[in-house]
Amino acid sequence: MTKPWNKRIALMPMMLLAMMIAAACGSNTTDDSNANASAGASPSAATAGAKPEEEGKKEAVTVSLLTSQAKYKEAYQKIAQKLKTDENITLDIQVVPDDQYYNLVKTKIATKEVPDILMNNAPSEYITIDAPKNMVDLSNEPWIARLANPNLLKGTDGKVYAMPVESSSFYAAAYYNKAVFKDLGLSEPKTYADFLNVLETIKTKGNGITPIFMSNKDSWTTQIFMTIGLPVLLGDKAQATWDQLLTNKIKWADIPEFKTVLEDYADLYKRGYVNKDHMTATFDNAKEALATGKAAMLYNGEWTVGDLLTKNHMNPDQIGAFVLPFGDKQIMGTGAFVQGFFIPKNAKNVDAAKRVLNLISQPSYMNLYFAENPGSPGFKDVDGGSVHPAVKALVDHYISTNQYIAQLNDPMAFASPIFPDLWQLYVDMTVDGTKTPDQVISAWDKKYADYMKQKEQPGF
Structure with missing residues (x-):
C-alpha cells in the first residue's frame, strides 16, 4: 500500500x-x-x-x-x-x-x-x-x-x-477491539459471508458501535480495501492481469474482480456498517474510535497496533487482527x-x-x-x-507460510503518479449518487489510458 x-x-x-x-x-x-x-x-x-x-x-x-x-x-x-x-x-x-x-x-x-x-x-x-x-x-x-x-x-x-x-511492511488486516467482539459473542470471520454477519451483528446489537470505521478524509486509507481485495480475488491470475493492463491488452472494465471489490466496498456503506462522518473522518479518528470502543474495527496496516498502544494507550490484550476473507480466501495482502x-x-x-x-x-x-x-x-x-501477538500471528499464519499476495500498488507502480485520482474515485463512490462502481471503472479506464499514452507506454 x-x-x-x-x-x-x-x-x-x-x-x-x-x-x-x-x-x-x-x-x-x-x-x-x-x-x-x-x-x-x-x-x-x-x-x-x-x-x-x-x-x-x-x-x-x-x-x-x-x-x-x-x-x-x-x-x-x-x-x-x-x-x-x-x-x-x-x-x-x-x-x-x-x-x-x-x-x-x-x-x-x-x-x-x-x-x-x-x-x-x-x-x-x-x-x-x-x-x-x-x-x-x-x-x-x-x-x-x-x-x-x-x-x-x-x-x-x-x-x-x-x-x-x-x-518489510504492510500487513493488511481488520484490526479490531476484542472487548467489543467478546461482549457480542463474535469470532474472527473465515468467509466473506461471515464477515458481513459480524458487521450486521454489531450494527443491530452493538448499541451504537460502528461496525467498521472508515476515514475517507485520508483517501490513502480508503484505497486499502480495493488495493488488497483485487489481487486476493485475482489470485493466480494477478500477475498476468497486471502484465496485460500495462501493455493495453485488457481494460480495467475487462476485470470482473475489479467490479466485484468495488461493489463489495460500496455495499458496506449501503448496509449502514460505516460511520456517518466517514467523509470528514481521519485515520487518527479511526484509531481513537477503535481504542475507545466506539468502533469495532478498522481496515489498515500493522502500524495501527503501534499507534493504538503508544498514542491511544489501548490495552494490548484488547487488540486483535484478522485478514478480510475476500472471495472466501485466507490470503493476506502485503506490500513494500x-x-x-x-x-x-x-x-x-x-x-x-x-x-x-x-x-x-x-x-x-x-x-x-x-x-x-x-x-x-x-x-x-x-x-x-x-x-x-496480533501482528506476530499475521506473520506466522500468512507471511511465514507464503499465504500472501502483493498489493495492487506494487506491480502497477508505473501508474502510481495517478493513483490518488483513483483513490478519490473510491471516496466519491461512498457518497450516495456521486459515483457508481461502473462509473468509477469508466472514469479510471479513461484516466489510466490517457496517462499511459502520455508516458508513451508500449501498447497505448
Whole structure:
C-alpha cells in the first residue's frame, strides 16, 4: 500500500511547511501534531562504527525532514534528542496532514524547494517521484551492508534511493477491539459471508458501535480495501492481469474482480456498517474510535497496533487482527516498505543528510524506535523489540507460510503518479449518487489510458 498520499495541495499554501512538530509530538497527534520537533548535531564523521569526537564542541548543523502524520512516530522525538545531544544536529521535522502530503511532495520537487530528507514508500514510490532524477543514490552508503533485505529496496536500475526503518511492511488486516467482539459473542470471520454477519451483528446489537470505521478524509486509507481485495480475488491470475493492463491488452472494465471489490466496498456503506462522518473522518479518528470502543474495527496496516498502544494507550490484550476473507480466501495482502528516508538531489545539506541517515541507522538510534514500535528491523543488528501477538500471528499464519499476495500498488507502480485520482474515485463512490462502481471503472479506464499514452507506454 502506498502510504502515505492524497490531493488538495491548492488548499495548503506554504504555511504547511511551517507545521513543525515539537519533540513531544507524534505521527498521529491531534491538536499539537504540527508543532516543532528538533534535535541537534554536527556533521562529524558518521560512517558505520564511527565514534563521536571525544574533545571539542561539534559544529552545529540543521537538517530538515518532511513527513506525514501517518509516518511520524513519537519515538522520533527520542531519536531527534539523541542527535542533538550526541552530534549537535538539529533535526527540523516538518509534519504535514496525510491528505496534503502526496501533492506537497510533488510540488516541492517541481519547485526544487525540497527538504534535506523526506519520507515516502520505497521502492514503490521511486517511479512517482522519479527517484533516479530527483533523489540521491544511496547504494554505496555504509548502512547498505547491514540491511536485512537489500534487494527489496532496489529500483529497476538496481540502485537504492531510500533507507528503510523496517525490513518489510504492510500487513493488511481488520484490526479490531476484542472487548467489543467478546461482549457480542463474535469470532474472527473465515468467509466473506461471515464477515458481513459480524458487521450486521454489531450494527443491530452493538448499541451504537460502528461496525467498521472508515476515514475517507485520508483517501490513502480508503484505497486499502480495493488495493488488497483485487489481487486476493485475482489470485493466480494477478500477475498476468497486471502484465496485460500495462501493455493495453485488457481494460480495467475487462476485470470482473475489479467490479466485484468495488461493489463489495460500496455495499458496506449501503448496509449502514460505516460511520456517518466517514467523509470528514481521519485515520487518527479511526484509531481513537477503535481504542475507545466506539468502533469495532478498522481496515489498515500493522502500524495501527503501534499507534493504538503508544498514542491511544489501548490495552494490548484488547487488540486483535484478522485478514478480510475476500472471495472466501485466507490470503493476506502485503506490500513494500512504507517508511523510507529519501534525500532529494536539490537539498541544501546533502552531506549532512547522509550523515543523519547513517547515524539513525545505527542500533543505538533504531532501538529507540523499535522499543516503542516493535517490528521487523530493516537492519540485521537492530533489536526489533517484542512484537504484539496480533501482528506476530499475521506473520506466522500468512507471511511465514507464503499465504500472501502483493498489493495492487506494487506491480502497477508505473501508474502510481495517478493513483490518488483513483483513490478519490473510491471516496466519491461512498457518497450516495456521486459515483457508481461502473462509473468509477469508466472514469479510471479513461484516466489510466490517457496517462499511459502520455508516458508513451508500449501498447497505448
